[in-house]
Amino acid sequence: MxxxxxxxxxxxxxxxxxxxxxxxxxxxxxxxxxxxxxxxxxxxxxxxxxxxxxxxxxxxxxxxxxxxxxxxxxxxxxxxxxxxxxxxxxxxxxxxxxxxxxxxxxxxxxxxxxxxxxxxxxxxxxxxxxxxxxxxxxxxxxxxxxxxxxxxxxxxxxxxxxxxxxxxxxxxxxxxxxxxxxxxxxxxxxxxxxxxxxxxxxxxxxxxxxxxxxxxxxxxxxxxxxxxxxxxxxxxxxxxxxxxxxxxxxxxxxxxxxxxxxxxxxxxxxxxxxxxxxxxxxxxxxxxxxxxxxxxxxxxxxxxxxxxxxxxxxxxxxxxxxxxxxxxxxxxxxxxxxxxxxxxxxxxxxxxxxxxxxxxxxxxxxxxxxxxxxMPQGPVFPPEPLKLRTLNNGSWSSATELPNSLSRTAPAVEAFQDKLHVTFIRGGGTQLLWTSSENASSWTTPTQIRGFGGYLRPALCPVDANTLLGVHVGGAGELWWSTYDGSTWSAHQRVKNYVATAGAALTWHDGRIYLVHRGQDQAMHVNSYANGQWSDSTVLSSFAGMFKPTTPSAPTAVSYKGVLHVVYRASDNSLGWFRLQNGSWTPSSVASHWRTTAGPAIEVSDNRMYCLHVGTGGRLYSASYDGTAWSGATQIGGPVATDDPVLQTYQGKLRLMYR
Structure with missing residues (x-):
C-alpha cells in the first residue's frame, strides 16, 4: 500500500x-x-x-x-x-x-x-x-x-x-x-x-x-x-x-x-x-x-x-x-x-x-x-416590495407599491368578499403574511397567519362566498391548507402527503378547486378539493402517460369557457399549455417562439384569458386568448419582474402584481 x-x-x-x-x-x-x-x-x-x-x-x-x-x-x-x-x-x-x-x-x-x-x-x-x-x-x-x-x-x-x-x-x-x-x-x-x-x-x-x-x-x-x-x-x-x-x-x-x-x-x-x-x-x-x-x-x-x-x-x-x-x-x-x-x-x-x-x-x-x-430551506432572491398595476381600457397603469410588503417570493392574490387579498412570505424571514384592500389602493398592515411559515409562493382561491382557501409550502416541501371565513383563519392541515418543489396553483372549475403543483419528479401533479376533502393526485400527462412534461417553475391555472387551462414553463423555457375537457387533458403550446425565465400567470378578464410571462431581463409580456387563438405578445412598459407575475380580476379590472 x-x-x-x-x-x-x-x-x-x-x-x-x-x-x-x-x-x-x-x-x-x-x-x-x-x-x-x-x-x-x-x-x-x-x-x-x-x-x-x-x-x-x-x-x-x-x-x-x-x-x-x-x-x-x-x-x-x-x-x-x-x-x-x-x-x-x-x-x-x-x-x-x-x-x-x-x-x-x-x-x-x-x-x-x-x-x-x-x-x-x-x-x-x-x-x-x-x-x-x-x-x-x-x-x-x-x-x-x-x-x-x-x-x-x-x-x-x-x-x-x-x-x-x-x-x-x-x-x-x-x-x-x-x-x-x-x-x-x-x-x-x-x-x-x-x-x-x-x-x-x-x-x-x-x-x-x-x-x-x-x-x-x-x-x-x-x-x-x-x-x-x-x-x-x-x-x-x-x-x-x-x-x-x-x-x-x-x-x-x-x-x-x-x-x-x-x-x-x-x-x-x-x-x-x-x-x-x-x-x-x-x-x-x-x-x-x-x-x-x-x-x-x-x-x-x-x-x-x-x-x-x-x-x-x-x-x-x-x-x-x-x-x-x-x-x-x-x-x-x-x-x-x-x-x-x-x-x-x-x-x-x-x-x-x-x-x-x-x-x-x-x-x-x-x-x-x-x-x-x-436542504430544508431553499435559497431566495433578495426581498423586494410588491407592486400593483391595473389594466384600464387596454393600457396598464403605473405601478403602486404595497406598504410594508417586502417579500421573498411571488405573492398569492385573490378577490374575496369585495376585498383584494394578498399573501406572501416576509422578506428576510419565513412568515406567511396577509394583507387586504377594499379598493386596491389602501392596504391593511400585513400580519402573520396563525404562525404559518413557508419558503415558496403561496396560493389562494374562494371555495364559496363565505370561505377562502389558502395553500402554502412548508420547509420540507410539504403542502399545507387552511381556510378563512371572513374573520379567522383555521389551523392548517397537510394536503395528504404531497411534496411540492415550487409554488402551487389553485383555481375553481366545475364545482371543485383544483390544485396543480410541481412534485419531486419535476412533473406537474393535479388533485382537487370539495366538501373539506382532497382527492388523490394524478400526474399531468397525455397520450396514455407517454407525454409527461416537467417544469422548472410554478405552474398557473384558470377555468375559462368551461375548460380548465394550465400554462407552465416548459423545460426549454417555452410556454406549455394543457386543457382539461370532458375528462381528458390535451397538450399544446401558447406560442412556440415565446420564452420565459419564470413561471407564467393566467387569468380571465373581459371574456378573454390573459397570459403574462417574464422575458429576458425581467421584462413582462402580455397576450390574450379568445377561445380560438392567441394574440401576439406585447411588452408591458416599465416593470422588471424578479420572478413569477400574478394576475387577478378585481372590481371588473385585471390586476397585475409582481416584485
Whole structure:
C-alpha cells in the first residue's frame, strides 16, 4: 500500500521531469497539462509564486493563497523555495514552455500577480477553460426525470485526463440578485456506492475507501475519510455508515467539494483536514470575484465568471494533487461546485440523480458514488416590495407599491368578499403574511397567519362566498391548507402527503378547486378539493402517460369557457399549455417562439384569458386568448419582474402584481 502524500524528494523529481519535458507522457497529470494551454495557468502561477518566495519578493494576495496550497500539503517554506528555484532554473526548458502559457513564463519575477490581475484576464480565458471535456455544467432545474449530474462522456474525460469538475447550477442563481441574506443549512451525505467494475479486468476484489474536503462560502466542513469497504467485488452495492458527510453546515451561495476514491488506506487524513479550509476560502473567493467581474466588464456576466473561476480552481487542485500525492491506488477524483439553488434543486431529487463516476487503473476500476442532498430551506432572491398595476381600457397603469410588503417570493392574490387579498412570505424571514384592500389602493398592515411559515409562493382561491382557501409550502416541501371565513383563519392541515418543489396553483372549475403543483419528479401533479376533502393526485400527462412534461417553475391555472387551462414553463423555457375537457387533458403550446425565465400567470378578464410571462431581463409580456387563438405578445412598459407575475380580476379590472 502507498501513502497519499509523496515525499519531498519525489515531488522535486516529478517537477524536474515536467519542466525538462521528460515526464511520463502517459500519466494522467501530463495528459491534463497538455489538454489546453490554459490548463496549467494557476499551476504555473503557483510555481512562479514559489520562485518569488525564494527571492524574498513580497507576495500578492493571490500568491499567498497559492503558496498556502503547498503549505497545506505539508511542504515547508524552505521546500517550497526549492520548487521555486527549480522553476526559475528551467524557465527556458522545453517542458516549461509546453505546459505553461506565456502569460505565466513571460512575466518578470519582479512583478507580482494578484487577484485583480486574474480578474482582468479571466474573460479572455473563459471560453477555453469552460469548453474542456473535463468540465461539465449542469442545470439542476432542467434535468429530465432520468437525468443525473454526470454522464458517461464526462466520466470518460475525467479518467483520460486525471480528474475534472462538475458545476451544478439552477436558473438565475449566480449574480448579485441571488445573494442569500442569511446562511442556509445544507447536508451532502454519502449515501452508497456501486462497484461497476473492480479488480484487474473487473475480476477479483478491492478494498475501497473515500476521502473528501469541502467548504462553502460560510464554513469549512471537517475532512472526511470513510472506513475501508473490504472485499468489494464487481456488482456490489455498499451503503455508507450513518454520519458520513461530504459537507454538513451552512451556505450562502456556493459550495466546493473535492472527492477521491481510493483502494487501500495508509493516510492520516491531515491533508484533507487542511484542504477543506482552502476549499472554504476558494468557494467564497469564487463567488465574490464573480460578482466583482460584472463591475469591471459589463459584457461578462457573473455566471460566466463563476464558471471560469471554478474551471481554473479545479485545474489547479487537480494538478497540485497529481504532483503532491502518490496515485498508485487512486480510483478517481472529481471537484464538484454547487450553487445554493443547484443544491436546493438536487435536494428535491432522489440520490440516483446525484451520481458521480470514479474510474482508474487503465479502466479496470469503475465505481459510482451516490450522494443525498438535504436542504430544508431553499435559497431566495433578495426581498423586494410588491407592486400593483391595473389594466384600464387596454393600457396598464403605473405601478403602486404595497406598504410594508417586502417579500421573498411571488405573492398569492385573490378577490374575496369585495376585498383584494394578498399573501406572501416576509422578506428576510419565513412568515406567511396577509394583507387586504377594499379598493386596491389602501392596504391593511400585513400580519402573520396563525404562525404559518413557508419558503415558496403561496396560493389562494374562494371555495364559496363565505370561505377562502389558502395553500402554502412548508420547509420540507410539504403542502399545507387552511381556510378563512371572513374573520379567522383555521389551523392548517397537510394536503395528504404531497411534496411540492415550487409554488402551487389553485383555481375553481366545475364545482371543485383544483390544485396543480410541481412534485419531486419535476412533473406537474393535479388533485382537487370539495366538501373539506382532497382527492388523490394524478400526474399531468397525455397520450396514455407517454407525454409527461416537467417544469422548472410554478405552474398557473384558470377555468375559462368551461375548460380548465394550465400554462407552465416548459423545460426549454417555452410556454406549455394543457386543457382539461370532458375528462381528458390535451397538450399544446401558447406560442412556440415565446420564452420565459419564470413561471407564467393566467387569468380571465373581459371574456378573454390573459397570459403574462417574464422575458429576458425581467421584462413582462402580455397576450390574450379568445377561445380560438392567441394574440401576439406585447411588452408591458416599465416593470422588471424578479420572478413569477400574478394576475387577478378585481372590481371588473385585471390586476397585475409582481416584485
Amino acid at each position: 502507498t501513502f497519499i502524500l509523496a515525499a519531498h524528494s519525489d515531488r522535486l523529481e516529478r517537477l524536474r521531469a515536467q519542466l525538462a519535458g521528460t515526464a511520463r507522457s502517459d500519466s494522467r497529470m501530463e495528459r491534463r497539462l497538455r489538454l489546453s494551454p490554459q490548463t496549467g495557468f494557476l499551476y504555473g502561477m503557483t510555481l512562479r509564486a514559489a520562485a518569488r518566495l525564494e527571492q524574498d519578493q513580497k507576495l500578492t494576495d493571490l500568491e499567498e493563497n497559492l503558496i498556502g496550497l503547498l503549505r497545506l500539503s505539508g511542504s515547508s517554506d524552505s521546500e517550497i523555495a526549492e520548487f521555486g528555484h527549480l522553476y526559475r532554473d528551467n524557465l527556458t526548458a522545453r517542458g516549461t514552455g509546453e505546459i505553461f502559457p506565456a502569460a505565466v513564463t513571460g512575466r518578470p519575477l519582479t512583478e507580482g500577480y494578484s487577484y485583480e490581475d486574474l480578474a482582468a484576464e479571466l474573460p479572455a480565458l473563459a471560453p477555453e477553460l469552460t469548453s474542456q471535456p473535463t468540465f461539465r455544467t449542469v442545470r439542476a432545474d432542467a434535468l429530465g426525470p432520468d437525468e443525473g449530474i454526470d454522464t458517461e462522456e464526462a466520466a470518460a474525460a475525467r479518467f483520460e485526463y486525471g480528474g475534472g469538475s462538475i458545476v451544478v447550477l439552477a436558473d438565475g442563481d449566480i449574480g448579485p440578485w441571488a445573494t442569500n441574506p442569511t446562511p442556509l443549512d445544507v447536508r451532502v451525505e454519502y449515501n452508497k456506492f456501486y462497484a461497476v467494475r473492480v479488480g484487474d479486468q473487473g475480476g477479483g476484489r478491492s478494498e475501497i475507501y473515500w476521502a473528501s474536503g469541502a467548504g462553502s462560502d460560510t464554513a469549512a466542513y471537517p475532512d472526511f475519510k470513510s472506513r475501508e469497504y473490504g472485499a468489494t467485488s464487481s456488482g456490489d452495492t455498499k451503503y455508507f455508515d450513518s454520519g458520513s458527510y461530504v459537507f454538513r453546515g451552512t451556505i450562502k451561495n456556493t459550495l466546493m467539494c473535492n472527492i477521491q476514491c481510493w483502494e487501500a488506506d495508509d493516510s492520516d487524513g491531515g491533508f484533507y483536514n487542511r484542504l477543506r479550509e482552502a476549499l472554504r476560502d476558494i468557494s467564497r473567493w469564487c463567488y465574490d470575484k464573480s460578482e466583482k467581474l460584472i463591475d469591471q466588464n459589463e459584457d461578462y456576466n457573473a455566471s460566466s465568471a463563476f464558471l471560469s473561476l471554478v474551471a481554473l480552481i479545479s485545474d489547479l487542485i487537480n494538478l497540485i494533487l497529481g504532483w503532491l500525492i502518490n496515485e498508485d491506488d487512486l480510483f478517481g477524483e472529481v471537484d464538484i461546485a454547487y450553487s445554493s439553488r443547484g443544491l436546493y434543486e438536487m435536494s428535491r431529487r432522489s440520490v440516483d440523480h446525484n451520481r458521480v463516476n470514479f474510474s482508474g487503473r487503465n479502466g479496470s476500476n469503475s465505481v459510482d458514488l451516490y450522494m443525498k442532498v438535504v
